[in-house]
Amino acid sequence: MTFMMEPDTGVLRLSNKRRQGMKLSYQLNVSVSDGVFTNTAQVTVRVLGANLYSPVFNQRFYLAEVQENSPPGSKVMQVSATDEDAGLNGQIT
Structure with a gap:
């Protein structure tokens, strides 16, 4: 699975679903910047019903x-x- 984030809204979307190599959960590092400062958060995405x-x-x-x-x-x-x-x-x- 691959994910994309909409830069204007922060909405995380599924961009590609591949069954081969799919995992039950994904750990994503998401960064945000205002041009001067940057902060990072870890997001866990659990795949339900896999x-x-x-x-x-x-x-x-x-x-x-x-x-x-x-x-x-x-x-x-x-x-x-x-x-x-x-x-x-x-x-x-």
Whole structure:
């Protein structure tokens, strides 16, 4: 992500959104000057709702066996996966 600041208003805007290399937060150093004096502040921009990571199964391959006469509803196998995203985007269903 890249940001730009409007010099007349101080409004910080998103100028380019790239998913590749996106982070969950950005630390920006913002400077202001009146021509004589300069001051700097650190601005933290948190990316909300970012869905950066794909879910990953704990194993690449699974093998299950089930008896031919197993009743409906019989548990065959349980698989597990994780997702590094935070919040709702990290939940797996």
